[in-house]
Amino acid sequence: MYSDTEREKSCGAVIWRVTPWGHEYLLIQHRRHWSFPKGHVEGAETEKATALREVKEETGLDVALDGRFRKIVSYQTQKGNMKDVVFFIATPIGGVERPQLEEINDLKWFTFRKALPRVTFETDNAVLCAAEKYIHAHNRKFIHGTSDEGKPMIPYSDIVDELKKRGIQKTAVQLPEGLKRFTPELCRVLKENGISCIISGDPCWGACDLSLDVAVDAGFLVHVGHTPVTKEENVLYIPYRRDISSAVLEKAAETLKVFKSVSVTTTIQHSHQIEAIAESLKALGVHAVIGRGSPRTPEPGQVLGCTYASAKNAGCDANLFIGTGVFHAIGVSLATKKPTYALDPYGSGDLQEVSADPFLRKRFVQIEKAKKANSFGILLSSKSGQARRDLAERLAGLHENAAVILIREISEMQLRNLGFDAYVNTACPRLALDDQSRFPCPLLSPAEFEIVLGIRSWDDYEIDEII
Amino acid sequence: MYSDTEREKSCGAVIWRVTPWGHEYLLIQHRRHWSFPKGHVEGAETEKATALREVKEETGLDVALDGRFRKIVSYQTQKGNMKDVVFFIATPIGGVERPQLEEINDLKWFTFRKALPRVTFETDNAVLCAAEKYIHAHNRKFIHGTSDEGKPMIPYSDIVDELKKRGIQKTAVQLPEGLKRFTPELCRVLKENGISCIISGDPCWGACDLSLDVAVDAGFLVHVGHTPVTKEENVLYIPYRRDISSAVLEKAAETLKVFKSVSVTTTIQHSHQIEAIAESLKALGVHAVIGRGSPRTPEPGQVLGCTYASAKNAGCDANLFIGTGVFHAIGVSLATKKPTYALDPYGSGDLQEVSADPFLRKRFVQIEKAKKANSFGILLSSKSGQARRDLAERLAGLHENAAVILIREISEMQLRNLGFDAYVNTACPRLALDDQSRFPCPLLSPAEFEIVLGIRSWDDYEIDEII
Numbered sequence: 001m002y003s004d005t006e007r008e009k010s011c012g013a014v015i016w017r018v019t020p021w022g023h024e025y026l027l028i029q030h031r032r033h034w035s036f037p038k039g040h041v042e043g044a045e046t047e048k049a050t051a052l053r054e055v056k057e058e059t060g061l062d063v064a065l066d067g068r069f070r071k072i073v074s075y076q077t078q079k080g081n082m083k084d085v086v087f088f089i090a091t092p093i094g095g096v097e098r099p100q101l102e103e104i105n106d107l108k109w110f111t112f113r114k115a116l117p118r119v120t121f122e123t124d125n126a127v128l129c130a131a132e133k134y135i136h137a138h139n140r141k142f143i144h145g146t147s148d149e150g151k152p153m154i155p156y157s158d159i160v161d162e163l164k165k166r167g168i169q170k171t172a173v174q175l176p177e178g179l180k181r182f183t184p185e186l187c188r189v190l191k192e193n194g195i196s197c198i199i200s201g202d203p204c205w206g207a208c209d210l211s212l213d214v215a216v217d218a219g220f221l222v223h224v225g226h227t228p229v230t231k232e233e234n235v236l237y238i239p240y241r242r243d244i245s246s247a248v249l250e251k252a253a254e255t256l257k258v259f260k261s262v263s264v265t266t267t268i269q270h271s272h273q274i275e276a277i278a279e280s281l282k283a284l285g286v287h288a289v290i291g292r293g294s295p296r297t298p299e300p301g302q303v304l305g306c307t308y309a310s311a312k313n314a315g316c317d318a319n320l321f322i323g324t325g326v327f328h329a330i331g332v333s334l335a336t337k338k339p340t341y342a343l344d345p346y347g348s349g350d351l352q353e354v355s356a357d358p359f360l361r362k363r364f365v366q367i368e369k370a371k372k373a374n375s376f377g378i379l380l381s382s383k384s385g386q387a388r389r390d391l392a393e394r395l396a397g398l399h400e401n402a403a404v405i406l407i408r409e410i411s412e413m414q415l416r417n418l419g420f421d422a423y424v425n426t427a428c429p430r431l432a433l434d435d436q437s438r439f440p441c442p443l444l445s446p447a448e449f450e451i452v453l454g455i456r457s458w459d460d461y462e463i464d465e466i467i
Numbered sequence: 468m469y470s471d472t473e474r475e476k477s478c479g480a481v482i483w484r485v486t487p488w489g490h491e492y493l494l495i496q497h498r499r500h501w502s503f504p505k506g507h508v509e510g511a512e513t514e515k516a517t518a519l520r521e522v523k524e525e526t527g528l529d530v531a532l533d534g535r536f537r538k539i540v541s542y543q544t545q546k547g548n549m550k551d552v553v554f555f556i557a558t559p560i561g562g563v564e565r566p567q568l569e570e571i572n573d574l575k576w577f578t579f580r581k582a583l584p585r586v587t588f589e590t591d592n593a594v595l596c597a598a599e600k601y602i603h604a605h606n607r608k609f610i611h612g613t614s615d616e617g618k619p620m621i622p623y624s625d626i627v628d629e630l631k632k633r634g635i636q637k638t639a640v641q642l643p644e645g646l647k648r649f650t651p652e653l654c655r656v657l658k659e660n661g662i663s664c665i666i667s668g669d670p671c672w673g674a675c676d677l678s679l680d681v682a683v684d685a686g687f688l689v690h691v692g693h694t695p696v697t698k699e700e701n702v703l704y705i706p707y708r709r710d711i712s713s714a715v716l717e718k719a720a721e722t723l724k725v726f727k728s729v730s731v732t733t734t735i736q737h738s739h740q741i742e743a744i745a746e747s748l749k750a751l752g753v754h755a756v757i758g759r760g761s762p763r764t765p766e767p768g769q770v771l772g773c774t775y776a777s778a779k780n781a782g783c784d785a786n787l788f789i790g791t792g793v794f795h796a797i798g799v800s801l802a803t804k805k806p807t808y809a810l811d812p813y814g815s816g817d818l819q820e821v822s823a824d825p826f827l828r829k830r831f832v833q834i835e836k837a838k839k840a841n842s843f844g845i846l847l848s849s850k851s852g853q854a855r856r857d858l859a860e861r862l863a864g865l866h867e868n869a870a871v872i873l874i875r876e877i878s879e880m881q882l883r884n885l886g887f888d889a890y891v892n893t894a895c896p897r898l899a900l901d902d903q904s905r906f907p908c909p910l911l912s913p914a915e916f917e918i919v920l921g922i923r924s925w926d927d928y929e930i931d932e933i934i
Contacts, residue, residue, distance in 0.1 A: 029572075105496075106496075106572060177884050180885055180886060184842045184868065184870070184887050199872040200874075201872040201877075201885060202881070377666070382669075403651070403654045403665070404666065406666065406681045407669055414668055414669070417647040417648060418651075418666070419649070419650055420651055
């Protein structure tokens, strides 16, 4: 009855999180109905890429998809076409919650009991019920803090052993936002072992964010999640690691083996496996190269949202980035100006070639807007690994009505309240490049500010890195 | 046609703010329609008290009402009654924006152009148009930074003179959130006078929040808005002052003269006038007494949300608090356990007797909830004037699963992420007492934690003060 061309396809995700009082689902209000984030597949996108993109666009959140849950619902659209919607399950791993202004009226977290009557369409109700059932069966990781293999997400006993070896009896502890909920358990374990602790409660998104105030206080700091970006004494770094299967590389190798050489990069979560990944790729016929890192990215092949040295150092014809989302891959592409592919380690193995063009178009709009600004606030971070004072002062000297602002958390509210027409970001580069949509006015990178002032040409655009 | 008893009355406010790109209105979504915050008059409440209460309940914001704008609209309710709604104009001065969970779906800021089509009812459209017209005619203060008398909100030239007298050539500047939008102008004026400056961009709600990091950096700090709460060198305090008219005291005196003695207290905005206010009250037959302050409240009769020493020191039979909102008045009432009246200095002169009972009932609910908690995070502030380390450590010692958390900005997100079942607040007392509704779990005061643990009785409840 319906031809293939009339059949539409969307992908989305049921996003959930654990709270101290149970787990909750994220619903979004689209016009008047409450539902889950989803949207149409664009071009040759994979289902998961569509879901990740739509979730990011509609909610502002970066999420980790659990592809073992894949539920399809079908219904007839108002235009009469049949539509299939593929839903995955996902949990937030980053980003900042904010509804997409043009499309979404609101987004809110609900318990299952409260979400069920709120969801408008019957097909969504069925998806929610299936998700609830699945989460109850597969919740070890989030509820109990152990991976599917039963290993704890936080290596409590390794931390205790290391502290005992060093004779530490009192320590500060700092966990990043995605793992902070394990803080009470870590404190309990330390206390049981005779180690007293004080917790860093401020937001933490990286080792550039080291809570040195709490460390000074306790004399020692356990920092969970990352490798060092600055030289600090008396800090024990416990990077967060997740194993990935080399099976995910097979399809990718078909595409990558046409290049003379391919750099392999990833984030700290997987960099412990990068040698093994490169070996697997070589066995599949890909000339894989691991570039050495930089002081901020001590592990081979490691990249950060502010440093792509390992991709540049590899000096290859093409790049493979292994990780969720496309932000880092776009960074690699801009930093190397070479074909760049993203591979989701939890996905189907389909490579996604990234293009920096949509990103550059958005930045161009902000640069044009900023040309009308009369005053510029130059943001200088007070975070240990993000403070580029010389750069901030140099930039402030370039415009009559520019002034340096020392700030810790860069939020929409602070930029509104401070009252400048536009801002230049010398803190975490990702803020200006990935989070512009939540700010009320242009937030420029240093190079973009120079373009606004006419002392750099658009052709010399470069991505902001902290070297 | 309608008897008096069937005529309903509500009061509310059109809330607006200035942004760098123009001014905006706050609309709230109630079920499906967009409107302004408003609600029924309760008991003997004044119109303005109703408007302030409803705005606080529905939006979380403390606002300053401009009573010179008073627009009444009337319509027939679904039940057939006639209803009058009185609207004032208001601007935010504190609180945290969050929609009331049970009643409000959403709240958002819109420019006039975007607000007009969004507002659902015709009567509200008329109010919005009247407000827009009024704001254009009376916007000097917000748009140009000058009061209605033409005086600048920030005494730029006094600041310059004082800095020159001290030979300061470089300074840090810190303005509280309500005045932060004048930062670019202050920088411009300083620069013109040969004084370079660096701005503190972090949130600031009081002198307990002094940006010592920026001060160290520049060697000197100009702090606008408040008087000192801690002893710091090289800080120039520029308290924010607003004059009030003694005409507002006349009606109040009728009620107050029955008491043997009445303490008079106010906030820093009006404390420069407190002697004159007391003299006026005496002339009206009230035995007005001004209590001496404390190190945190250096001005006579001054109170803060964390210190009611001047009310206690006055030792009177009753208390008069002059200022907007009822939070400070409830604090005076709890701290002195004497009849306490609030007087809005911009209002009609009607006194409001405050009762701590509704407040205490809410706290009782949180205490009962917290009795089920298994873990407690003891919040220790890293702000200069809010750090009560000894208290935090003592409290952490009272429960097996309690740990100290060093934190700067206490937000819903951080309390959620940190994963404790309940928290104890040793930072700004106002957070636990006034902002509970925005937190996901109980945030207790130190005394409340002791009640939870059974080492203090409910009869010994006392308000948290930083002495």
